[in-house]
Amino acid sequence: MKLLTAKQLSLVLGIPEGTLRYWRNVGLGPVWHKLEGSIRYDVRDVEVYVESSRRIPSVRAYMEERNGSL
Known part of the structure; x- marks a missing residue:
């Protein structure tokens, strides 16, 4: 299992860490874990x-995607 910090995930997704914090508070975004006081995101969940x-x-x-002609 590979875990990312909020900072790492913000860089991967190209969004501010504050957005991730907001998402956690309102129940949006990827599943997150709190391990020993630190927020972590499993790459698979992301x-x-x-x-x-x-x-x-x-x-x-x-229609193009459905028919396989991209």
């Missing part, structure tokens, strides 16, 4: 979160 946040930008893109 991957699941990113994949579940995926959006298709248009009907055409959806």
Whole structure:
């Protein structure tokens, strides 16, 4: 299991650490763990979160993706 700090994850996702803090407070974002007072994110949980946040930008893109012709 590979764990990331909030700082590391903010760099990976390109968002401020404050956004991660806000997400934790309101129940958004990837699953997190508190280990000995430190917040950590499992890379696998982050991957699941990113994949579940995926959006298709248009009907055409959806059809192309669905039909396998990108």
